[in-house]
Amino acid sequence: MIKKINCTFSDNELLLLIEGGSPAENTPPEALVKSPLFRRADAVRREVYGNAVYARGLIEFSNYCRNNCLYCGLRAENSQIPRYRLTREEIVACCDSAYQNGMRTFVLQSGEDPHFSDHEICGIVSSLKQKFPGCAVTLSVGEKSRESYQSYFDAGADRYLLRHETANGGHYAKLHPSDMTAENRKKCLYDLKEIGYQVGAGLMVGSPYQTPSHLLEDIRFMRALQPDMIGVGPFIPHGQTPFAKFPRGTLNACLRLVAVLRIFFPHALIPATTALGVVHPYGRELALQAGANVVMPNFSPLSTRALYVPYNKKTGVDGEAAANCRRLRESIAGIGYEMVVDVGNVKR
Numbered sequence: 001m002i003k004k005i006n007c008t009f010s011d012n013e014l015l016l017l018i019e020g021g022s023p024a025e026n027t028p029p030e031a032l033v034k035s036p037l038f039r040r041a042d043a044v045r046r047e048v049y050g051n052a053v054y055a056r057g058l059i060e061f062s063n064y065c066r067n068n069c070l071y072c073g074l075r076a077e078n079s080q081i082p083r084y085r086l087t088r089e090e091i092v093a094c095c096d097s098a099y100q101n102g103m104r105t106f107v108l109q110s111g112e113d114p115h116f117s118d119h120e121i122c123g124i125v126s127s128l129k130q131k132f133p134g135c136a137v138t139l140s141v142g143e144k145s146r147e148s149y150q151s152y153f154d155a156g157a158d159r160y161l162l163r164h165e166t167a168n169g170g171h172y173a174k175l176h177p178s179d180m181t182a183e184n185r186k187k188c189l190y191d192l193k194e195i196g197y198q199v200g201a202g203l204m205v206g207s208p209y210q211t212p213s214h215l216l217e218d219i220r221f222m223r224a225l226q227p228d229m230i231g232v233g234p235f236i237p238h239g240q241t242p243f244a245k246f247p248r249g250t251l252n253a254c255l256r257l258v259a260v261l262r263i264f265f266p267h268a269l270i271p272a273t274t275a276l277g278v279v280h281p282y283g284r285e286l287a288l289q290a291g292a293n294v295v296m297p298n299f300s301p302l303s304t305r306a307l308y309v310p311y312n313k314k315t316g317v318d319g320e321a322a323a324n325c326r327r328l329r330e331s332i333a334g335i336g337y338e339m340v341v342d343v344g345n346v347k348r
């Protein structure tokens, strides 16, 4: 069955892979990554990317958000977290530190914060492109108009991350307030693609009301979109959201989806997300063994890192960035991969 996986798959066959008919859901993750599905995923990633793991310096520059996604701790109605914004100078300083530690891509992430005008975002992007020639700038600042996306691209932004969260309109409506729609999310992704960005889609595994058919729809949607990056992490409830009491997504389900995505999207850049590190102490390493090939060490200032909390118990919020980065490099080497100094563009 594994050999056939690059060909067309029926919905039933895909569902079997997603749901984990074999290996079973309760297989220990360490054994799971040795199963045929995961070995095949690792072989595919090695064929395209060798043993390289691309690192991106993550800078979370504002935790303000105008939206109220029901799963997210940064939602506007959460009045219990202190809010912060970094200045342009602080953002550049974070990127400087990331560069010194071998990062050649900077990911600038924030909630949808109207304080940062298009003009300001363009100014930040062009400052970084001037100061760090040859490096890539990735933006992750939410849903914008096509004109805004075009202006960031013209200023030098290379990539854009916008998880679609779920391709199913009904499911999307259960996770978001009525002023947000799956249609607009998808339109944003297609706008970004048409403009020329390397585009990242993605989703949470185990989000409230999610069914295996939704995951199937996600794969079908991404097969049509052909994103360059796919972010997958488990749903982790945040205590100050309407979904506080929902159970978290499981590590195994998440790893299984990473493996399936690697096989279906051999060229995609797939991060071993920090959320995986929350559900298991070696969650990120296991994801790399399941086919992921990107890590995103956090270079936000220590003083603000603990305030960027879309979900509870985020990892990497303490400890000096350089030391965290060094530990990550060592742990990646320990499982047979290499965290490389490379801009890490998608290979098509």
Ligand code: SF4
Pocket (backbone or CB within 6 Å): 065, 066, 067, 068, 069, 072, 073, 074, 075, 076, 110, 111, 112, 142, 310
């Ligand atoms: S998921 Fe993004 S857009 Fe939604 S509330 Fe959180 S930061 Fe804002």
